[in-house]
Amino acid sequence: MKPAPFDYVRAESVEHAVATLAAAGSDGKIIAGGQSLMPMINFRLVRPAVLVDINRISGLDRIEDRGKHLRLGALVRHRMTASDAVIARDVPVLHAAMENVAHLTVRNRGTFCGSVCHADPSAEMPMLTLLLDGVVRIAGPNGEREIAAADFLTGSLTNALDPAEMVTAIDIAKPAPGTGWGFAEFARRHGDYALAAVSVLIERADGAARNVRVAVMGVGEIASRIVPAEAVLEGREPTAAVIAEAVAALRDDIEPMSDLSASADYRRHLAGALAAKVIAQAWERAA
Amino acid sequence: MTQADISVELRPKLVGSRVKRTEDPRLLTGTGQYVDDIKLADMVHVAILRSDQPHALIREIRVGDTSSVPGLIGIYDWTDLEGEVRPAIPTSRMKGYYATPYWPLARGKVRYVGEPVVAVVADSRYAAEDALGLIEIDYEPLPFAIRQVDAVREDAPLLHEEAGTNVIVERTFMRGDIEDAIASAPVVVRGQFRMTRKTATSMECRSYLAEYDTRRRALTLWTSSNIPGIIRDALSDALDLPGSRMRVVAPDVGGSFGGKGSLYHEEMLVCLLARKLERPVKYVADRLEELSSSSQAFDQLIDGELAVARDGTFLGLRCDVIGDIGAYSIYPWTGGIEPVQVISFMPGPYKIEHYHGRVRAVLTPKPPTGPYRGVGRPSSTFAMERLIDMAARELGMDPADLRRHNLVSDGEFPYRTAPGIIWDQSAFQQCLAGAREAIGYDGLRVWQEQARAEGRWVGIGISSYAELTGIGSRIAVAPGMPINTGTETAIIRIDSTGAVEASFGIASHGQGLETTLAQVIADELGCAMDDVVVLQGDSSLVPMSSGTYASRSAVIAGGAATQASRALKGKVLRMAAHVMAEPVEDLEAERGWIRSRTSNAGMTFKEVARAVYLQMGTIPRDIREDLTVTETYDPFLGTACSSTHICVAEVDRETFGVRLLKYVVAEDCGRIINPMIVDGQVHGAVAQGIGAALLEEIVYDDEGQLVTASLADYLLPLASDVLDMQIVHIEAELPNNVGGFRGMGEGGTIGAPAAIANAISDALAPLGLGIQTLPATPERLFQLIRPHLNTLEENTK
């Protein structure tokens, strides 16, 4: 389990990283925390010719409070996201989700942006980015661009980056004050990738749910918003019956896969059970 | 007893106290030395191309252009080794048994995915792995039966044609008239039980380093093995070298749990290559290789039936077992090691008159099964303890009471079980009572009623078991196998500086035997513990050795240490008596001092050593004795070690996840040498049992491919899966062996899966469901429970 030979470049700046990727054609790869990339390289599932290390680029390791949204730089580690006071206060749903991400050593290295780039169908951060109207900020040979998370996450382990591009930061929206939230997941062991997870945001106005967002992971190709379930809840009071209706819509909408750890049937059941719980939770928390 | 004797008895002993492990300072500060830490000049590295076919003929092996791989030294397949090695053959007298030969590399045919086929030697492991990509093997696939139920059929494709069958072991144990017992019993419960395939996964992967000394024409193998003595004897035969030129050393070893307790292809391979190349050759398995080629465990299909009288008395037990032993009969234990133990131990610690146990061990294209902590008994205990709970439910009796009714009790020992195992006096009943009391069993049942009323699925599970430990020369794992597991030799010597050096054939790999044996020696010899160095894990220390396995070391090496220390103490006191001019009867030794009980005379061990070895003339030559002793101990039969586990578990109604809420172990391991180490063994083994009950599972798909090929898929228990457990030590009547020790290195893995399965079954009892397959994964529970829950079913639609 040793990697095939590769060249290694320690990027001094974003421009340097992008130029090195461009020079490598399509054989370059960014390494951030390395927590997903290194196992794949060691199994020789990925064989980059050039590894571009962004860990020494200054300025990328910050969580910036920009009023209506937060900007998470490409070197923000899971540990920082999990312990950031502004996130805990303004985006509690993300704070709660981070509890479930991996283990201490992985959290010390792994990055938020790396997780979104890696786009594992069972990873928390892609789901949270979708839930929080994430915008992915990208640097490439022709300058910068921004794209919505939903357009960035194109499928399991794939994203919308061109070979010479890198993600410099991800912006996530702070939910409006008083927004109720819920997050629940089930994994075989604490810190494992989840078999299923659901996150929900609900605003409350005149006794009805507004701006409802429901996102799931682990039950499809990639994390996704469940628009039919949101539609069921939108503008209604989430009574038990309404929640059951939303859960049914959710179960209808997802296409879970069967694999070693869980069948599609079980995943579908699980997603519904978790959704019922977190929708109720979010509604209760909504002010 | 005289006054003086009593004062000796009352002095604090090392045996029985929580002495800190003397191994830990080096291990915890990173100065332990594992095989991979050993770096020799000129050393080269091996990478292995393994079969990706479950069953196939090797048609051709082609190597591409290797000029792109700098540092490549050589590429070898079996044809390059012909004539240089004899196969290792795990012989046995078992009737109808076929012993599959073991070769370093597959010879013309592969029999499981992961079997070594080609060895690449290079100056780094990186280069060796790069060269693997240049090798192409043309296979001609052969038919195969991957599941044991198919492989036992008469028309199944044969893995070893020479055997003429896939069923290479078939044994039956019986007593009484089982047909009649079952036919006439008022209550009979039955089930088909299975603990799925598992593997040991120690933290250190298998690692080997061989060095050939051209001057002496001698080989040394450093191996992460727990049986260096057995490996030495096997390699000596395979390579045709006398023991004086074939040395096997197990340095610090990072766990085995049985997985490093058999001969491996690669141990033969590195020795052959080192001799061929005249350079040290190292091979270290990576995790993928560890999971796909180390010995595996369990995977018996057990059909069990228990016949019970109305009052709860067990009348008869029948079991029919098909053990999936993988592609080879493991060396030296044979493929019977796990499945035969299942029927040997199936009746457990209970009185059962009528018994019929039949086992077939069948070859399938998977890595061989071998010893795994608990050997056979985790599965037999799981099946038996489930049957007992099923019977209790049927009878409307409390499961704890039903066990109490049937456990062998004081006054009934020694008890001979139907398969012929003899339980010497052990605390069967006291363990059950002790565990009940510690967990507050009666109160728990009340709590359970309330929790059930709230709709919770909570259950209480019990398992009682006994194991035979410290087994002497009377009983072989497989009759007629080529090794002796029943004796242990201690050589203890005091040198001219007064240092005490004690050599054994055992091979500690985490058990702390350097500490516990030093405790025994210091007490028995009367020296200071700091002066004792325990040497082990090296075949050159004693003439014949095997290693550490089967809960034998504390019992057998402890017995040898006791005997040798007593003999050596006699010598020390006789020499001291002469120097001190005191009667030898008046002398006693303690913590390195020899004192007279009747005068103020005294001297140190060091002074005695000087007098014996250095001060010419102090001791007349006709009475002078060297301060060395060799003693071999053979406990002949073996001693029972018993335990009861009680566990409380809850199944989540929404996720079907299992949470363990409480855990108690009550155990009798005889005289405890070091309670801290005993606790550690229990904690670790229960953690492994939790893994077997809830998480760990090796899966092969229908194509014969390993699906659980990394630790992301083969799930080991994490710290967050292991709960705080309470341990009750019961030192009942001591066994009739030297030292009074019982073996206790395995137990937790035996008791925990059954207790957890019973707790989950108890939780699901209101639904009329129970566990028959472990691990009880959320997926399995979902599939089990869903059809029985109308409301849930509606939700799921």
Ligand SMILES: Cc1cc2nc3c(=O)[nH]c(=O)nc-3n(C[C@H](O)[C@H](O)[C@H](O)COP(=O)(O)OP(=O)(O)OC[C@H]3O[C@@H](n4cnc5c(N)ncnc54)[C@H](O)[C@@H]3O)c2cc1C
């Ligand atoms: C034992 C273990 C358990 C884990 N459990 C979880 C879990 O429960 N939940 C979870 O979400 N994750 C889990 N992970 C994964 C972990 O969160 C990873 O850190 C994360 O998925 C990837 O982040 P990274 O910084 O390590 O990325 P890397 O491994 O460095 O890179 C991953 C991929 O993203 C690309 N990439 C990284 N950064 C950039 C960038 N700025 N621009 C462009 N491309 C980039 C890389 O080229 C690579 O393709 C676990 C990992 C391990 C080892």
